[in-house]
Amino acid sequence: MRTVAQAVARVLADAGVEHGFTVPGESFLGLLDAFARTPELTLVSTRHESGAAFMAEACGKLRGVPAVAMASRGPGATNLSIGVHTARQDHTPMVVLLGQVPSTKLGRESFQEVDLAAMFAPLANWSSQPTSAAEVPGAVAEALARATGPRPGPAVVAVPSDFWDEPFPGPLPVPEPPPAEAPDVAAAAERLGAARSPVVITGARDRASHRELVATAEELGLAVYTGFRRQDAFPEDHPHFAGHLGLSVPGAQLKALENADVVLTVGMRLDEVTSQGFRFPLPEQDHLRLPPSALAELRARTPGRRRDLSAAHAAVREFMTPPELDATSAPHPTEVVRELRRLAPRDAVVTNDAGNFSGFAHRYWCFTEPRTQLGPCNGAMGYAVPSAVAAKLVAPERTVLAMVGDGGALMTGQEIETAVRHEAPVVVVVFQNGLYGTIALHQVKSNRPMSAVDIGAVDFAGWARSLGAAGHTVDTRDQLEPAIRRALAEDRPCVLDVRIDPDVLTADARLADFLES
Structure with missing residues (x-):
């Protein structure tokens, strides 16, 4: 007889789900086992729950079919929430399965207990916590339907940990998306x-x-x-x-x-x-x-x-026509994007993080093919690297480029280790200027002093190598093209640490323009 977890895995696989992303937790051990034993499903262990959620979001965005983000109760679920909000604002289909405290301990502020259905209600299309083991597969089928309805988005099911291994003798439920309103x-x-x-x-x-x-x-x-x-x-x-x-x-x-x-x-x-x-x-x-x-x-x-x-x-x-660039030795973000666009395949998948640097990608990349851009519409930092890893897992035949600032790279860049482990050769371009540039721009534009925006210097190339990836540093403009060519030719993940001038905030604004006025 199937367990509840095995029934859930089968419902997901029958609906076309292919990937689950997670930091494993003790509150959903049965689900981890069921995922690993279902041939149609691939389980990806990530280094942080936010990375798992961003990967699931990117997978759903590229395929148009939900992926699953999984996390444990309390801390794991709260870490995961950033990607759920991203999926909500991006209209991305996603199923979120959360382990909860045992059903016998609910409502007593047990270890790591959070009212997960209530917590995720404003972040998701739908959230639920079944009250019996028999309800769980039906709740997951409902989550699939809510995630893929007229407004796609995330749907959340929190499951008490003792429910996963309970027997499920009934027939498997089938998702039934609500009918869409017929357009006039x-x-x-x-x-x-x-x-x-x-x-x-x-x-x-x-x-x-x-x-x-x-x-x-x-x-x-x-x-x-x-x-x-x-x-x-x-x-x-x-x-x-x-x-x-x-x-x-x-x-x-x-x-x-x-x-x-x-x-x-x-x-x-x-x-x-x-x-x-x-x-x-x-x-x-x-x-x-x-x-x-x-x-x-x-x-x-x-x-x-x-x-x-x-x-x-x-x-x-x-x-979209770049201006004449100053004759400096430091790489300019405009030039970085233009060189990447010139050298990468036409259908390369581009992921971008939040931050001022992303404006250069939006302005100068020139997107021509469908499903080639992955960016967080809610402006979540830390999106680019995990989403690039997911994109390479979903479409291994395509070139995948992540563009990220040093701030975003330090939030979720450890998912490069996930890329190494899964042999997903993504190219990560870090625009390092030592600054939270968006916030610095807001501060100087409103005549405030810059505060709390400095980021320490990081050897991202060395850091990448420590994780098993290739890493190259680009300090000057003449190093840029050969470094990009090397990165695109690598058969393993590669990080380009591009040291850009912190004075260049946007394509049209320099920090000095505000500090001198």
């Missing part, structure tokens, strides 16, 4: 057909959606914006591309959106950054929402039309 494509087609200057904002990144959106934009004459850190949803070199709605968008790139009479959102929620502080859509603009699956019908119902979108795309091209 006819009404959308009528409004688009009469529109003067419609635009699209998209965040749908799978290959089919990418292809459908390109066809729709070309046939209906639509300018297309991509949502925050969803730049791979539409090719940035396409003449209909109007810009990435990220942070610090120049006014010239917003003109097409400001002048639109209809805004069509495809495959995403308009979060605060994408909507530019909830500014868009403007009150006078019609706002239409469609799933990517409705685009073919939309084209069939809407007359084809050509519009002059050259001004909108010219603003993008100007923004």
